[in-house]
Amino acid sequence: MRKDIEYALQKFKVKTFGNKKNIEKVESILRADELVLYISPTNVVITSVNTSKKKKLPGVFVLTDKRILFHYKIAFEESTDTTELSKIDSINCFSNGITGGQIEIHTRTKTYNILVTYKKDLMNEIKDTFEEAINNYTQNNGFGNKESDTDIMQQIEKLAELRDKDILTEEEFQEKKQVLMARL
Structure with missing residues (x-):
């Protein structure tokens, strides 16, 4: 799946x-x-x-x-x-x-x-x-353009900061990271 x-x-x-x-x-x-x-x-x-x-x-x-x-x-x-x-x-x-x-x-x-x-x-x-x-x-003008690789990497970095501050668990971080990585 x-x-x-x-x-x-x-x-x-x-x-x-x-x-x-x-x-x-x-x-x-x-x-x-x-x-x-x-x-x-x-x-x-x-x-x-x-x-x-x-x-x-x-x-x-x-x-x-x-x-x-x-x-x-x-x-x-x-x-x-x-x-x-x-x-x-x-x-x-x-x-x-x-x-x-x-x-x-x-x-x-x-x-x-x-x-x-x-x-x-x-x-x-x-x-x-x-x-x-x-x-x-x-x-995205109705064309559904993907985010740039840089935008996605910045989002992952922000998630890592939240994980490091114990706002997100390691499991939550990995799940959200996988969703973002699927966009690359």
Whole structure:
């Protein structure tokens, strides 16, 4: 399993029981130059803006530094729905005691309603991750340019300082360093 996927699963406390094959399938779809920021087996409601037609689907939802994708397989139908981050108009998050936390992503043609977690602080962290990814993508003129090697090395140096000050554990430092090294 890719290190960025392992990191995202750990960071957001995502349970993968019974979904390892689905995650492996998604991993095979990902491009080598993409960094996975969030991934979760979940239920998604996709609503077509023009027709208001809704599809409720179980599958694996992924946020990378370049796009979102949702892969699902129902009986004999298997499909992957992708949207570049530049096509996302807005993001909302909300929760209630019955259905749990949800992230709602609006594009010009579709709305994705993603079931995420019951924990409000974790739900907000997921929303922040989505917003940060979109902002970073937009700042790079929508082309998803990689950071320079110098920027990444500076980030690793800052992480090392935090580790040396006992703000980060060695394990946390290594995990964050691996994610950054994957961008080189």
